[in-house]
Amino acid sequence: MSEKSSATRAPSAPAEPARLLAALDDDQRAVAEHLSGPLCVLAGAGTGKTRAITYRIAHGVATGAFAPTNVLAVTFTARAAAEMRTRLRDLGVGGVQARTFHAAALRQLSYFWPQVVGGGLPRIAEHKASLVAEASGRLGLGADRLAIRDLAAEIEWAKVSLVTPDDYVRAAADAGRPGAAGHDLTTVARLLSVYEDAKTERGVIDFEDVLLLTVGVLAEREDIARTVRQQYRHFVVDEYQDVSPLQQRLLALWLGERHDLCVVGDVSQTIYSFTGASPRHLTEFGRTHPGARVVRLVRDYRSTPQVVQLANDVLARAGRARSDAAVTLVAQRPNGPGVAFEAFDDDEDEARGVAARIGDLIRRGVAAREIAILYRTNAQGEAFEQALASAGIGYLVRGGERFFARREVREAIALLRGAARAVDPDDELPQIVRDVLAGSGWEAQPPAARGAVRERWESLDALVKLADDLFAQRGAGLEAFVTELLERAAEQHAPALDGVTLASLHAAKGLEWDAVFLAGVCEGLLPISFAETPEAVDEERRLLYVGVTRAREHLVLSYARSRTPGGRASRKASRFLDGIWPGDGVRGVPERARRRARAQANADALATxxxxxxxxxxxxxxxxxxxxxxxxxxxxxxxxxxxxxxxxxxxxxxxxxxxxxxxxxxxxxxxxxxxxxxxxxxxxxxxxxxxx
Structure with a gap:
């Protein structure tokens, strides 16, 4: 059950406790110093939560309070887990398990399955689509690709919510769920049951079964639960506002009767309720763990005061819907440019206008990879792809082809692995990687051509830059670099590429850029038209807050009055920006406008x-x-x-x-x-x- 660190990636010597604490602000230090008992960290966007919890682990190891192999840090994405491990290694801490819930559960389930059931763990189905289609066909429902996707999402919600087919109708009605793909609750309940039959007949399990089966093993086998609890004695859970009932059940079984748990979350970034996530576990942490210490991280080191003010304003207008656990951010960076608001005639005009602004930023020295266009639905991205391509600006779509699945990347890793066996020990990593990749078409300067040629070069250049970073941070050699690449490939932790990022607001969570363009910020898109309940609208507001807080310095909000050229200009700015959008004509704007004018005067005094x-x-x-x-x-x-x-x-x-x-x-x-x-x-x- 223990994890050994690679000899080729030995961490630097652990930092002294005093030096670790000296690198933190007062609130982060309070997190790092609390090493025993329950701890709840309410961390606003950009307040250094990852820094606080990694330094807490490093401080616990440095003082002897934690043994590295007894720590399990859990987060929600492989990328975040990899980032946590990287930071811990840079602090001289190896051996800590930092994984997603699913990765941690799969590791335990694979280890204990032969003991509990015998044989190997059943194959995990990579996708539900074929299984859902088979179940739908058996019921005579018929379903197109979109319907299959919606039914698969409903199956996932039921399973992470610990809802069985027999309980689905009642539970879905209580949760206000209308069914899926046009089918009523009773029909979906039948589909859930047939889906489970289809899995059993094929001898496969799905992604959610990994958690369910691990829960079952730990709940039924006290000897195995005891073994796991002896291995893991200190727990950290990041993004705790996104925990589902199933994940919370697994966490409770890992803990047993203990309370050595640190959770970190931000109720204002709860944007996955539709998948079964619930901030209730975060807001009620003190009831579940009596005597828990609560620390608020409010100092925003990411964004300028102008961006922070808008983020706070968006939440402040939530009224009673705002949770007491929400934090008000306090900007720590110097003043920056004001937030820009733009209304365009139609979607094409908006895309061209945004591309023009991006071109201007790039000419002023902002790197393309530090710019993002964020939108509510993936369908909005096509217009921006066309506009950027017409402007000769490189871009990448987050959620598109995975970096490590690209042919040139796979070939480059194979070449680097081969070179590792014959490398001159006196050569430094950056030069070795440049020499090896030069044979694959990498050059110091990007090619003039765009399209596939430029995309290939950008992939190879991302590997070169990653080698530079690892050598600067750790003095890594080629063998350690190859190990890093293989681990990143397994976790889909891609390096940054040199192009403007296009992403949905949901996909942007956890990321940040120097410049962010929030597009389509209007009624019908944000909030989305099908957000009909107050709870759904509140989540849409939080989605806007997440988008705003992705920006470090430059922030532009825009929308198009009409969908198509010459169409009726019926769109209006999002209700979430009432009193914020300049000249929006909303009741009460004159006083709000005066407040904005005073705020701008304050900003001007600071800027001058x-x-x-x-x-x-x-x-x-x-x-x-x-x-x-x-x-x-x-x-x-x-x-x-x-x-x-x-x-x-x-x-x-x-x-x-x-x-x-x-x-x-x-x-x-x-x-x-x-x-x-x-x-x-x-x-x-x-x-x-x-x-x-």
Missing amino acids: GEADPEVFAALTAWRADLARATSKPAYTILHDTTLVAIATAKPRTLRQLALLRGVGAAKIEAHGGAVLAIVAGERPREALDGGA
Whole structure:
């Protein structure tokens, strides 16, 4: 059950505990220092949650609180798991299991299956389509490709929700599910049963069965459960808001009666409820694990204040739908360009306009791979593909052909494996990889041609850049590089390619770019037209929030008034942007427009250097902490305009502070000492104790 690290990828020496903690902010440090008992981390977008939990594991290993092989870190994508392992290795920590729920369960199930059942584990069906089609045919339903897809999705929902065919009608009705592919609940329930029969007859299991069978083994065989619990004593679960009932059941069996569990999540990024995910496990963590420590990560290191403000505004308008567990982000980066809003005549016009803006960014030095176009439905992507191609801008569609399935990539790995047996030990990895791939057509400069020739070069160049990164970070040699590639291929953890990314909002979760274009931000697309219940609309709002928070610096929101050229201009900006979209004519906009004008004036003061950005950031962070501690709106403590005035004047005495607009006697008495301490570069520890 234990995992051995490759000798060719030995991690660097573990960092000293003090050095690890010194690299974190106060909230991240609180996560890293909590090494025993339940811990719930409410982490906003861009707040360094992966950093916090990897440093927590590294700190636990460095202090002797954790043995690496006793730690199981679970996340939801192979890419995220690989990223976690990479970070741990860079911190000098090897041997930690960082896997997806399915990968961890499959490893355990494969190990124990001969002991429990005998023989080898049944083959896992790569796709459900043929099985669903067979079940549908047996029932005389008939189904096209789209119907098969919808039925397969409904089967997955039932299984991860622990719903059997006999219970489906009741459970689906309670969940407000209308059936699938035009079939009523009773018909879908029959299909579920026949689907299971078809699997049994073929002697295969599906993706969800890996979790179900592991749950069954651990629940029925106490000896095996005891073995697993002896192996894994400390658990970390990332993206905990996306846990399904089935995954939660497996986690509970891994834990047994123990509570050494750290969960990390953001209720504002719950966008997979339709698949069975539920934030309830995150919001009710304290009830399940009494005495749990709760730490909020609110400092956003990813995005500029302009992007962070929009993200906060989108959530603030959720009203009562917003969870108490949601965090309000506090920007840590310097000011950037303002968020842009654009309305176009039609979809083609929007695609051309976005492509033109992207071309301008690239000419100004923004790398194409640091730019993304995000949209609600995959069908929207075609117009942007055409517009980018016409503009001569390279792009890649996330969710398209897998990187490691490309012929040139497979050939390159084979060449590198062969070269590893005869490499000169004095040669460094970057040069070796360049020499080997030069024989496959790689050159230092990209080809002028586009299409297949350029795509082949970009694939090889991505391998070259990855070799550069691994050599710089770890001093890796060719054998270690080949091992890295093989692991990444198994996990589909592709390196970054040099092209504009096209992706749906769902596919973009967990990623980030310097520039993001959110397209089609209008009624009917965001929220999508079939989001009819309040819960569904709330999830669409969270989807917009996820899209906004993918941007580091440049953010453009756009929509087309008409779908086709010359069509009726019936579309309107998304309701989620009421009071935000400039000149949208929504009731109450004049006052909101005045607030935006004041916010822009504040931003201008910071951008022109009149206000000290570090003082402003420190004041903003202090105010946010105090607002949470006292359950007051932040603006009632000190208004943004007042914070800018303080950061501009930088008063040294209470008398100087009192001269500033927005600072009266009551504010002086309540917060004067804390404000002066911040201006002086000190931390006002007493502020949260005595502030009112």
